[in-house]
Amino acid sequence: MRVYFDYNATTPLSPESADAVARATRETFGNASSVHHFGQQAKASLDIARSAVGELIHADPSEIIFTSGGTESDNFAIRGVAEASEALGRKHLIASAIEHEAVLNTFRALARRGWKTTLLAVDHTGVVSPDRLREAITDDTAVVSVMHANNEIGTIQPIAELSSIAHAHGALMHTDAVQSAGKIPVDVAALGVDLLSLSAHKFNGPKGAGVLWSKRGIRIQPILTGGKHERNRRAGTENVPAIAGLGVAAQLARGKMTSEGERVAALRDRLERGIVANVPGTAVNGGGSPRVPNTTNISFDRVEAESVLIALDLEGVAVSTGSACSSGTLEPSHVLKAMGLPVHRTQNSLRFSLGMFSTEQEVDFVVGVLPRIVEKLRGLTRKTAQL
Amino acid sequence: MRIVVAMSGGVDSSVAAALLADQGHDVIGLSMQLYDQSEGQTSFGSCCTLDDLYDARRVAAAINIPHYILNFEKQFDEQVVSNFVREYASGRTPLPCAHCNSDLKFATLVERARGFGADAVATGHYARVARDPTTGRHTLKRGVDSSKDQSYFLFSLTQNQLARAVFPVGDRAKDAVRDYARAKQLPVADKPDSQEICFIPNDDYASFVSKHAPEVSRDGVIVDEEGRVLGGHGGVHRFTIGQRKGLGLQGSPTGAPLYVIALNPVDSQVVVGPKASLERTTLTASGVNWVIREPASPVHAAAQIRHRHQAAAATIRSLGDGKAEVVFATPQIAVTPGQAVVFYEGDSVLGGGWID
Numbered sequence: 001m002r003v004y005f006d007y008n009a010t011t012p013l014s015p016e017s018a019d020a021v022a023r024a025t026r027e028t029f030g031n032a033s034s035v036h037h038f039g040q041q042a043k044a045s046l047d048i049a050r051s052a053v054g055e056l057i058h059a060d061p062s063e064i065i066f067t068s069g070g071t072e073s074d075n076f077a078i079r080g081v082a083e084a085s086e087a088l089g090r091k092h093l094i095a096s097a098i099e100h101e102a103v104l105n106t107f108r109a110l111a112r113r114g115w116k117t118t119l120l121a122v123d124h125t126g127v128v129s130p131d132r133l134r135e136a137i138t139d140d141t142a143v144v145s146v147m148h149a150n151n152e153i154g155t156i157q158p159i160a161e162l163s164s165i166a167h168a169h170g171a172l173m174h175t176d177a178v179q180s181a182g183k184i185p186v187d188v189a190a191l192g193v194d195l196l197s198l199s200a201h202k203f204n205g206p207k208g209a210g211v212l213w214s215k216r217g218i219r220i221q222p223i224l225t226g227g228k229h230e231r232n233r234r235a236g237t238e239n240v241p242a243i244a245g246l247g248v249a250a251q252l253a254r255g256k257m258t259s260e261g262e263r264v265a266a267l268r269d270r271l272e273r274g275i276v277a278n279v280p281g282t283a284v285n286g287g288g289s290p291r292v293p294n295t296t297n298i299s300f301d302r303v304e305a306e307s308v309l310i311a312l313d314l315e316g317v318a319v320s321t322g323s324a325c326s327s328g329t330l331e332p333s334h335v336l337k338a339m340g341l342p343v344h345r346t347q348n349s350l351r352f353s354l355g356m357f358s359t360e361q362e363v364d365f366v367v368g369v370l371p372r373i374v375e376k377l378r379g380l381t382r383k384t385a386q387l
Numbered sequence: 388m389r390i391v392v393a394m395s396g397g398v399d400s401s402v403a404a405a406l407l408a409d410q411g412h413d414v415i416g417l418s419m420q421l422y423d424q425s426e427g428q429t430s431f432g433s434c435c436t437l438d439d440l441y442d443a444r445r446v447a448a449a450i451n452i453p454h455y456i457l458n459f460e461k462q463f464d465e466q467v468v469s470n471f472v473r474e475y476a477s478g479r480t481p482l483p484c485a486h487c488n489s490d491l492k493f494a495t496l497v498e499r500a501r502g503f504g505a506d507a508v509a510t511g512h513y514a515r516v517a518r519d520p521t522t523g524r525h526t527l528k529r530g531v532d533s534s535k536d537q538s539y540f541l542f543s544l545t546q547n548q549l550a551r552a553v554f555p556v557g558d559r560a561k562d563a564v565r566d567y568a569r570a571k572q573l574p575v576a577d578k579p580d581s582q583e584i585c586f587i588p589n590d591d592y593a594s595f596v597s598k599h600a601p602e603v604s605r606d607g608v609i610v611d612e613e614g615r616v617l618g619g620h621g622g623v624h625r626f627t628i629g630q631r632k633g634l635g636l637q638g639s640p641t642g643a644p645l646y647v648i649a650l651n652p653v654d655s656q657v658v659v660g661p662k663a664s665l666e667r668t669t670l671t672a673s674g675v676n677w678v679i680r681e682p683a684s685p686v687h688a689a690a691q692i693r694h695r696h697q698a699a700a701a702t703i704r705s706l707g708d709g710k711a712e713v714v715f716a717t718p719q720i721a722v723t724p725g726q727a728v729v730f731y732e733g734d735s736v737l738g739g740g741w742i743d
Contacts, residue, residue, distance in 0.1 A: 306457060306458065307499055307502050307503075310455045310457075310503060311502055311503050311504075313453065313455075314415065314453065314503055314504065373502075376502055377502040380498050380499075380501055380502050
């Protein structure tokens with residue numbers, strides 16, 4: 001049995017989305033900027049996808065810019081606003097300490113070029129308190145970037161409240177909704193944001209397609225310059241097949257969000273309960289906060305998460321340590337660290353993320369194999385320690 | 388049988404993995420990330436992109452086995468690097484590969500392997516392990532290719548460790564290993580052999596030691612055996628016993644070539660002398676591992692005092708307490724504290740220890 005519980009890394013394509021990609025690859029080869037029939041067909045594909053994404057996030061399709069994915073969208077939002085704000089003397093950027101590397105490393109790059117950056121701490125439940133933003137924000141702040149849902153622990157951040165604080169100081173609000181779009185309702189107006197990133201492959205669409213939603217009229221500069229694609233906001237020939245797949249994925253996700261959310265949450269809860277009940281020395285990270293329905297992050301005492309991950313894979317179960325790199329670094333998770341958790345919890349945690357094709361049988365299989373694996377690894381560690 | 392192969396990305400461990408997979412074993416490739424490899428490329432990430440790890444991954448994909456990278460930076464630093472630096476700082480010439488074998492590959496890695504359901508760990512070493520069916524004990528033997536033999540670096544493996552060790556290329560010649568790699572179209576078939584010490588960039592061990600133990604970079608003098616000062620130096624860790632080149636001396640008073648014959652870290656002195664002064668007929672060793680059994684009476688065997696040394700006839704006597712005395716039949720050049728002395732009877736390793 002092969003179990004894939006790493007949906008936060010990427011998801012399998014839905015058959016509908018795969019069909020859309022394949023069809024567009026074969027049939028819609030035109031350049032969407034071309035005047036002729038072939039170009040018009042391609043453009044029509046993009047517009048269908050644009051409308052579908054607009055409906056998913058309750059946004060006007062004209063405000064949707066297609067990108068290559070979450071990382072580009074985050075870069076676009078932050079660098080684009082930073083550049084446009086420079087002339088106003090706003091040279092301060094704020095993000096949470098638990099952002100994805102796409103945001104954190106963009107901040108580091110801008111900090112090297114003289115931007116002042118502040119990372120907001122989170123509390124032990126993995127949530128940014130609006131008070132932290134109130135303390136950090138100034139009238140020089142250009143943009144506040146806080147993710148909608150965290151990729152490692154799934155916690156949902158109070159974006160609406162943070163947005164109003166940002167706006168009170170004339171700053172723009174960006175949210176990286178890569179881990180929430182398609183999983184929970186995302187409404188740009190309700191969130192009060194100015195910019196929002198999402199990525200198709202996190203909700204059963206293809207890789208290589210993402211969106212930056214950018215509210216009309218806000219101050220932002222393009223970061224990719226060239227032709228007049230995407231209404232002059234993002235140059236480069238659009239990846240029509242992937243975007244067509246994105247549109248279908250958005251439509252599907254919206255259609256069954258409630259039912260699928262409930263189904264996946266039940267599976268996640270069953271998995272979480274099963275692990276905590278059957279494996280001693282475990283603790284759920286971020287479990288007390290509102291979370292996306294598919295994610296749980298669990299720390300295992302007295303065992304290397306790296307070893308558990310490999311042993312699980314050898315049993316056919318794919319999960320993640322939450323860190324970006326398979327070779328790992330001994331760096332503890334920056335998310336768990338920001339929550340103030342002790343080292344044994346920050347270094348030895350596993351992320352289980354479920355989705356469209358997850359089943360109860362898979363959950364029970366994982367709950368069945370995990371206690372034995374952890375017990376075995378712990379036994380070996382004990383023995384070595386005694387030598 | 389499920390076997391973990393320690394894959395370095397080189398041709399030997401790649402062929403080891405391929406051979407075992409061919410024999411129908413359930414092979415898992417593991418690569419150890421041992422040190423921060425980002426040096427010199429700090430602006431880009433340090434992990435997952437390095438050439439050797441990349442090669443190991445490509446080989447694993449080519450022979451269709453799972454492959455994982457384990458982070459052993461902490462263990463490697465504690466068990467290998469710190470010892471390496473300490474040894475140089477005390478005027479000795481360490482042998483980190485032997486420590487890595489017995490303290491990491493056949494210790495920590497074996498433990499991890501067991502956690503993954505594998506009872507054996509294979510490496511690309513040129514050495515052989517044989518089990519004596521009557522005693523049940525394991526013998527460590529030289530690799531068939533004597534020019535590549537690496538049993539010297541494995542002398543400190545215990546019986547328990549040997550019982551879990553597999554050396555698939557040990558009974559092959561290097562050329563045959565390369566031929567096999569080519570026949571299997573392994574992407575590393577023509578990759579050059581690795582040289583020297585893996586964690587030392589550009590083989591510049593002196594800079595490495597200076598960086599990790601700045602206190603050893605103490606200037607000192609080079610003296611002859613009578614204590615006459617012949618020159619200066621930038622730290623005793625830059626020298627090894629028997630070294631002739633790079634002494635920075637204008638020439639010896641007598642015109643005969645001068646060799647490093649002793650290192651005195653306390654006074655930061657490097658003692659040089661003629662080649663004859665390098666000759667020794669006896670040595671003692673500590674931390675001795677008797678692979679077969681500790682001999683009750685002196686044994687006549689061949690003793691090898693460095694990797695590229697022709698093992699020489701000697702009488703070896705256990706002094707107990709992990710110590711041994713070695714008396715050579717003829718004087719040997721450059722007996723170097725910190726290196727290993729390994730005792731052989733024919734192809735078999737009787738044991739070995741660290742030269743005092």
